[in-house]
Amino acid sequence: MKEESEINDEIKKLVIARIDARMPPNIKISIGGGGSLSKEEMIEHVRKGDEKGKQIIKMHMNFIKAVTSGEFIKEINKV
Amino acid sequence: MVNLSKRSIRFKMQNGLIITCPEHDDATAYLTFFSKEITDGAEKRSLKIKKVTKKELNICSFSKILTKLGYRLVVLNGHGSHDSVFGYKNNLIVKLGKNDRLLKERLVYARSCNAGTELGPNCMEGSKDGCFIGYDVPFIFYMDSEWTTKPHNDKVAKLFLEPSNLIPVSIIKGNSAIESHNNAKDQMLKMMNNLIKGEQKQETPFYLEALWNNYQGQVIYGNAESKL
Numbered sequence: 001m002k003e004e005s006e007i008n009d010e011i012k013k014l015v016i017a018r019i020d021a022r023m024p025p026n027i028k029i030s031i032g033g034g035g036s037l038s039k040e041e042m043i044e045h046v047r048k049g050d051e052k053g054k055q056i057i058k059m060h061m062n063f064i065k066a067v068t069s070g071e072f073i074k075e076i077n078k079v
Numbered sequence: 080m081v082n083l084s085k086r087s088i089r090f091k092m093q094n095g096l097i098i099t100c101p102e103h104d105d106a107t108a109y110l111t112f113f114s115k116e117i118t119d120g121a122e123k124r125s126l127k128i129k130k131v132t133k134k135e136l137n138i139c140s141f142s143k144i145l146t147k148l149g150y151r152l153v154v155l156n157g158h159g160s161h162d163s164v165f166g167y168k169n170n171l172i173v174k175l176g177k178n179d180r181l182l183k184e185r186l187v188y189a190r191s192c193n194a195g196t197e198l199g200p201n202c203m204e205g206s207k208d209g210c211f212i213g214y215d216v217p218f219i220f221y222m223d224s225e226w227t228t229k230p231h232n233d234k235v236a237k238l239f240l241e242p243s244n245l246i247p248v249s250i251i252k253g254n255s256a257i258e259s260h261n262n263a264k265d266q267m268l269k270m271m272n273n274l275i276k277g278e279q280k281q282e283t284p285f286y287l288e289a290l291w292n293n294y295q296g297q298v299i300y301g302n303a304e305s306k307l
Contacts, residue, residue, distance in 0.1 A: 022281045026224045027235065028105070029289070031217050032192055033158035033169055035104030038224075055217050062295070063288040072291065076275070079268040 008049070015060050016043050031055055092184060094307050095127035095150030096251070101136055101157045101167045105227055109220070110156035110190060112230040113240040117154060120251045126152075126307075136166025138178060145181040151307050152186045154247050159191025159213075162198050175201050182209065186256055186305055188246045189213035195298040203301030210256035210305040212246050216296030219289040221282075238274075238286055239293065242266035250307055257303035267294045 019042055028036035032052055037045065045053035066072040098118060100111040121128050129148055131141060136157075145153075155173065158165045162175035173179060179202035186209065189199070195213035203211045220239035226232045242263050249259035271290050274283050 019285075023285060024282055027282055027285070028222050028224050029219065029285075030106035030109070030222065031219050033165070036106050036222060059217075059219065059288050059292045063284075063291050066291060066295075075294070076268050076271050079265055079272060 012046055015046050015057050019043055092149045092151050096121045096152045097129045097150045098154040099131045099156050099166055103168045107157055109222060109230055109236055116244045117247045120248045124251055133167045136172055137170040138172055141172040142178045152250055155189040155191055157191055159194040161193050161196040164189055164191045164194050184209040186250055187211045190243055192217040200300045206301045208302055208305050210301035212260050212299050214296040215298050216292055219292050238270050256305045260299045264294055
């Protein structure tokens with residue numbers, strides 16, 4: 001459990017660093033109910049690890065998995 | 080509230096569109112704004128259109144509308160969960176076990192988070208000519224806050240909302256549910272291709288992630304060959 005928690009903390013740090021470095025301040029995300037989230041709100045949800053934070057992390061991880069497995073390239077080459 | 084789940088729902092289906100238009104936050108305002116392409120398409124095809132707004136966007140009023148109007152195509156814009164779709168100020172409008180049977184023989188597109196996990200498959204169980212298209216993940220889109228008062232100029236939101244519009248727009252043009260589902264998925268792939276091949280901005284990977292999320296999570300249940 002400790003190991004999983006540490007991994008999650010590492011992933012959180014990675015996702016937060018990425019949002020912080022690359023997300024322009026004018027871009028907002030709509031994910032789930034309650035209106036859109038600013039860059040700072042995204043980071044806060046990820047930091048807290050609440051439902052929206054988990055969804056943001058999951059989206060990020062799913063994409064990385066798809067890229068590394070080759071699934072993403074395979075799909076976009078269909079068109 | 081009358082429980083409609085066990086009633087026999089019988090009415091004559093017509094070629095019409097029922098579309099929910101909640102506008103209580105910026106996300107739902109965008110969904111409503113971008114729905115104009117859907118209603119314009121329906122007008123061109125002379126479909127009857129019922130836009131459901133604010134006070135009608137609660138489970139009681141919405142159930143009455145569905146009962147009264149046998150319009151085949153139903154577009155649900157709004158927040159969602161595994162078993163529900165919400166309307167104005169997040170009042171319930173559709174809930175599994177309450178009024179989902181009113182959707183059974185229709186073509187339903189839920190532009191909502193997660194409604195494709197339980198609501199979608201269950202509301203189409205035993206359906207002959209109905210079909211549900213939605214998402215078994217959160218439906219995600221980005222927007223540019225510089226354009227929130229003029230969403231038609233928001234090129235970021237267009238990346239996500241135009242492909243999703245293609246589902247009902249294709250159905251309105253006479254395509255089957257599965258063709259419309261595939262058209263929207265192909266459009267998402269084209270958007271991702273354009274993002275990769277186009278000017279690389281620092282935020283591009285975020286858009287790819289979200290498009291991939293919507294692409295992978297778009298699901299279809301019921302009779303996929305159904306048409307309007």
